[in-house]
Amino acid sequence: MAFKQGESGNKTGRPKGKPNKVTGNLREWINKFINNNREQMEADFKALEPKDRIVMFEKLLKYTLPTLQATSLTADFAKMTDEQLDEIINQLKKSNND
Template sequence: MVRNKNGTVKKGTVLNPKGRPKGTPNKTTAELKELIKTFVESEIEEAENLLIELTPKERLDILCKLLPYVLPKQTELISDSDRTVTINFKE
């Protein structure tokens, strides 16, 4: 029996053995990523000129929006004891 009593598939059961192997990226996703990469590469040359035309406030706003892609997100740690806790962020 392939299914449990509640109708769900038992863990480790493959219903379509000829399907895409686990971990293989979706073809459409890979094509879309390549298309976006090509678009970004073509626009990046113009980005510097566009940034120069912005006001300092607008440039700062863009910088703040881009920071999460460069720096790890910090988390607040609240401790109710007197112990010292060290937090390391992945790079």
């Protein structure tokens, strides 16, 4: 039988911001696992070949550092005033001199 929205025991669903129980339990288990096996994991990491160690380090970084998103900038120079264009030119000249 397929689930139909609004027919569950909780018609409003999970409140916004309330953590998912399964996700919370899994995160707690992973944290305990890592803490209980930290020494072994560090020893295994040190036993890797330098190239493999760098690859592993790079993979782990994504869990600690925010991912940078690519950005793009577009400007319609035809709609800009002469003053705005002059300011852009002056800023570019200044950045090239620094």
